[in-house]
Structure formats: C-alpha cells, structure tokens
Amino acid sequence: MTKQPPNVFPKLTEPNGLGTGPVPIEPYVSSDWFERERKQVFGRAWLCMGRVEQLPEPDTYIVKEIEVCGVIALITRDAKDKIRAFQNVCSHRANMLVHEPAGKGSRFVCKYHNWGYRNDGDCIGVPDRNNFFKLDMKTCGLTPIHCETWEGWIFINLQSRPEVTLKEFLGPFGEAFKDAPAPFADEAFTVNVSNMRANWKETIDAFCESYHVPVLHPMTIGTTFSNDSNPFSRPLNGVVRGAHRTMTTFGNPMFQPSPNSKVERLAYSNVDTGNTLGGAAAREVEAIQHHPAINPRRIPNWATEIVWMFPNYLIFYSPGGFFTLEFWQLTVNTTRWLARIHIPRAKDVRQRFQQEHHNCRMAEIFLEDVGNLERQQRAMESGGKTEILLQDGEFLLRHSIETIQKWVAAPTVREALT
Ligand code: FES
Ligand SMILES: [Fe+2]
Known part of the structure; x- marks a missing residue:
C-alpha cells in the first residue's frame, strides 16, 4: 500500500492565486516560443548577474x-x-x-x-x-x-x-528580502554545465519542487529531504511575491548517512552543517536562520529556502550556507547552467575534507539532474504528450510557467508585473 503523508502540510497552489489545470508542453519545445521569450522575457526583465x-x-x-x-x-x-x-x-x-x-x-x-x-x-x-x-x-x-x-x-x-525600475521589478520580494545575509559570498566553488540538452524552463522546474528528490536522488539527498512522516517530500511553506517566489523544503531531522557511507560519515562528524547540503558550520552562517523571510514559519525541520528571482536566478539558503544557480537559455533545447557554492576558507584539514566532500556531493546531485533533464527534453520533443500535470507541491513551477506566459503575452512590463 502506498504511504500517505499526514495532512499537516499547507496548501500552496490555490492560496497563492495559481491555477490547477494541465500545463501545455509547447513552450518547452517550440522555436516560436523561444523567440518570444528571448524578446519579451530576457529582453525586458532585470537580469541578476x-x-x-x-x-x-x-x-x-x-x-x-x-x-x-x-x-x-x-x-x-x-x-x-x-x-x-x-x-x-x-x-x-x-x-x-x-x-x-x-x-x-x-x-x-x-x-x-x-x-x-x-x-x-x-x-x-x-x-x-x-x-x-x-x-x-x-x-x-x-x-x-x-x-x-x-x-x-x-x-x-x-x-x-527600462520600462520599470529595479525596485519596481523586485516589488514585494525586494521588501521581504531586504538585508538578507550572504555569508562567505566572497568565496565560491563554481560548477559550470556549459551545454545541457534541455529547455531552460525544464531546468528551472527541477529546482522548483522537492517531489522528485526521494525518487531521483535516493543515494545522495533522498533521505535528507524525506522520511516516514513526509515520504513525498512535501514543502513546508511557499510564498509567491510578484514575479518572484520562495519555498521552504522539509529536512529530515533524523537524517544520518547510512553505516555503509563511511566517507560521508567521516566528512560530517564534528561539523554541524544543519543538514548535508551545508558547506559551512551552522554557527558560522547563523544570520541565515534569523532572517524573517527565510523559513518564515520558523519550522524546526527545514532543509532549504528556495528563492527564485525571475526569470532565471536561484538562491538556495540552508542552515549550512547558501549557493546560487543560474540557467541561461542558449537555444530552444539547450541551456547553460552555472552554480556558485559559497563556503568559508577551511581552517583545518577536517573542515577542508568536509567541504571537498560537500562540493563533490553537490556535483553528483547536479549530474543526476542533468541526465534526467536531457531525457525529459527528448521525451517532450517526441510529441507523446501535449500537457504536463502538476500537484500542489509543484506550485512554484506552475508560478514560473504562468509568469513566463504572462510576460510573453504582456505588451508592457508594467502589465506583466500586475
Ligand atoms: S581597435 Fe578594436 S576593433 Fe580596432
Ligand atoms: Fe534534483
């Protein structure tokens, strides 16, 4: 029998004013759409560099x-x-x-x-x-x-x-994330996936939900983001703020690397990163946990605050630090993906070992996503389906798609932002 999560997770799609119907695949595979996005989205939005x-x-x-x-x-x-x-x-x-x-x-x-x-x-x-x-x-x-x-x-x-100022573009998101911390922003480990064969929106979608994490990443972060009380990794919170959006994901408080994962156990012993996605010790990046817009419901078992700045820039806050992802569309079905993982300079061998393990783990997770997304693009292009179906936990990607559709159709940026 399929396990069902207890009904303690908030509803997120309708309370955030989003639709519930199927979503068309055409924008993921159509060259015409690509041209419209180029002009109407990237040609008009403020782009984070x-x-x-x-x-x-x-x-x-x-x-x-x-x-x-x-x-x-x-x-x-x-x-x-x-x-x-x-x-x-x-x-x-x-x-x-x-x-x-x-x-x-x-x-x-x-x-x-x-x-x-x-x-x-x-x-x-x-x-x-x-x-x-x-x-x-x-x-x-x-x-x-x-x-x-x-x-x-x-x-x-x-x-x-520019039709609108940066302040107007950021709107309520800019207000909510005023004074957001950026610890160790001057140190970065970068991962560059230069030519992934997938539409840029597909790559964004994969970082808009944790529903896939226990399934696609079982050996890396599957049990970090789920447990018996939340087997499908339902989100804990989510807020749509204008064109931008955030989501608090669940963290398994009982997470322990398996007894067979001897290197991982050694890497994280004595380094409290809050969870396994942390590149820093939690005490070094405490400011993240104090910001009111990050884990705004103050839920103890949170793993990440996923923060999307429209159209293509992601900030991942966790109790162990922050990293960013940016997705740049190249053609209708190729995307460049750049990750910047911010970690402190290691003070001793143990910390350096933990960080190297962390960076390798991140690259491993990204590769799991790359292989999956390239397969999804080929399947979408096959024409086997014309629509995708989204559940409540996938509300962020629905917001992404609805917002892009709105920008593509809107004659002015001001109308796209309303
Ligand atoms: S000096 Fe730059 S093109 Fe001639
Ligand atoms: Fe993933």
Missing part, C-alpha cells in the same frame, strides 16, 4: 555572456567604487574588447588596433588618431547597459530605457 563580491575592489571586472540576447556584458567596478555595465564591444570595428571572464585593471585595450578605454567606459586612446575623419573621442566610449545593485546583487536591464 551575481554578487558585488565578484568585483572585490575598485578596478576589477567580470564578463557575463547572455547568449539568449546575443549580448556580452562587461561589468566593472571603477576607481570610485561604482559598478557599471557595458557592451563588451570596441567602438572602432566592433571587435570583442575583453576576452578574460574576470580580472583586475583600470583600463582595457582592444587587441585588434589598440584602442583604449577606462573602466568608466570613456575612450582614452586611439592610435594614429589624426588619420581618422573628424573623430570625436568623446563619442567613442563603450556602450553602457543599465546596471543597478540591490542588497549586494548586481542586475542589468537590456532595454534602451
């Missing part, structure tokens, strides 16, 4: 490729500490200006004919300038991209004039 700690001091920069819009963003912290974004394109013959993904430097020199730029965008050098035709260097700066920060997160907007 990461943390300010990735530019740790004046005269540092990062380069972020936004393939879906064909844009390469050069994000700089200038000498006055201002964070700016530009198109990474030289004004002379439009070659790529900066080739490295990140670095330090107050100026950039194009490697084609040596035109030079300061990191505030001004053009400061044109070799053999007098041989041009009335060239005005003041008009030869880098093309700026709208860039703002919020609580240490960097956002850009690719519209020539």
Whole structure:
C-alpha cells in the first residue's frame, strides 16, 4: 500500500492565486516560443548577474555572456567604487574588447588596433588618431547597459530605457528580502554545465519542487529531504511575491548517512552543517536562520529556502550556507547552467575534507539532474504528450510557467508585473 503523508502540510497552489489545470508542453519545445521569450522575457526583465563580491575592489571586472540576447556584458567596478555595465564591444570595428571572464585593471585595450578605454567606459586612446575623419573621442566610449545593485546583487536591464525600475521589478520580494545575509559570498566553488540538452524552463522546474528528490536522488539527498512522516517530500511553506517566489523544503531531522557511507560519515562528524547540503558550520552562517523571510514559519525541520528571482536566478539558503544557480537559455533545447557554492576558507584539514566532500556531493546531485533533464527534453520533443500535470507541491513551477506566459503575452512590463 502506498504511504500517505499526514495532512499537516499547507496548501500552496490555490492560496497563492495559481491555477490547477494541465500545463501545455509547447513552450518547452517550440522555436516560436523561444523567440518570444528571448524578446519579451530576457529582453525586458532585470537580469541578476551575481554578487558585488565578484568585483572585490575598485578596478576589477567580470564578463557575463547572455547568449539568449546575443549580448556580452562587461561589468566593472571603477576607481570610485561604482559598478557599471557595458557592451563588451570596441567602438572602432566592433571587435570583442575583453576576452578574460574576470580580472583586475583600470583600463582595457582592444587587441585588434589598440584602442583604449577606462573602466568608466570613456575612450582614452586611439592610435594614429589624426588619420581618422573628424573623430570625436568623446563619442567613442563603450556602450553602457543599465546596471543597478540591490542588497549586494548586481542586475542589468537590456532595454534602451527600462520600462520599470529595479525596485519596481523586485516589488514585494525586494521588501521581504531586504538585508538578507550572504555569508562567505566572497568565496565560491563554481560548477559550470556549459551545454545541457534541455529547455531552460525544464531546468528551472527541477529546482522548483522537492517531489522528485526521494525518487531521483535516493543515494545522495533522498533521505535528507524525506522520511516516514513526509515520504513525498512535501514543502513546508511557499510564498509567491510578484514575479518572484520562495519555498521552504522539509529536512529530515533524523537524517544520518547510512553505516555503509563511511566517507560521508567521516566528512560530517564534528561539523554541524544543519543538514548535508551545508558547506559551512551552522554557527558560522547563523544570520541565515534569523532572517524573517527565510523559513518564515520558523519550522524546526527545514532543509532549504528556495528563492527564485525571475526569470532565471536561484538562491538556495540552508542552515549550512547558501549557493546560487543560474540557467541561461542558449537555444530552444539547450541551456547553460552555472552554480556558485559559497563556503568559508577551511581552517583545518577536517573542515577542508568536509567541504571537498560537500562540493563533490553537490556535483553528483547536479549530474543526476542533468541526465534526467536531457531525457525529459527528448521525451517532450517526441510529441507523446501535449500537457504536463502538476500537484500542489509543484506550485512554484506552475508560478514560473504562468509568469513566463504572462510576460510573453504582456505588451508592457508594467502589465506583466500586475
Ligand atoms: S576593433 Fe578594436 S581597435 Fe580596432
Ligand atoms: Fe534534483
């Protein structure tokens, strides 16, 4: 007989104003949809680029490729500490200006004919300038991209004039997550899945629910997120905030690595991470547990607060730290996935061992998801089904799909946000 969970879990779909019917598969497989998303979603939303700690001091920069819009963003912290974004394109013959993904430097020199730029965008050098035709260097700066920060997160907007401010875009989510902590944001272990054969929404869906965790991840985190009292890993809470959304997942308080998992048992002995997804000791990242929007119902047995910033940026808070995932669509059925896992610098061998184990475990979980998502994409493309069916615990992915549909259809961003 199938085990049924006790009825102690909140209903989440209808109280969050979401529908309950089947969801069409077309947006996951249609090239037309892909084109509309490119323009209506990624071309209009404020897009999170990461943390300010990735530019740790004046005269540092990062380069972020936004393939879906064909844009390469050069994000700089200038000498006055201002964070700016530009198109990474030289004004002379439009070659790529900066080739490295990140670095330090107050100026950039194009490697084609040596035109030079300061990191505030001004053009400061044109070799053999007098041989041009009335060239005005003041008009030869880098093309700026709208860039703002919020609580240490960097956002850009690719519209020539953003229809809404970042504050308006974040709306009630921005209010709720004001002062949210970001412990050890200056340290990161990154995992890059460069070309996964799956639609970007499928990858987002997989991180919008824990229903699949006991089934797809039985040997890694299955028993971390479920037990006899919650065998299907039902969520403990969930709130839709404008285009953004959060969910509190269940953590098994009795979790112990199996007696056969000798390496795992050794890795986590004496390091209280709150649960096995923790990269830090719980006491080092205590601020996470004190923020009112993280595990807002203050449920003792929580594992993670899943925080989705529309359209494609995920923050995973847990009692043992935080990590981020970003999913960038490349084509209708390929996606680039970047994970940044924030952990402290290890103070001793034991902690280093625990962290290495943690990072390997994360990569293992991601690979379980990648294989599954690539199979799902092939099956969706087969036309064997035209709709998917969602249960109450999958409310976050319903919100994701409904929000994308709304943005695709809405003539203005303001209407998409209402
Ligand atoms: S294209 Fe950059 S200097 Fe010529
Ligand atoms: Fe998964």
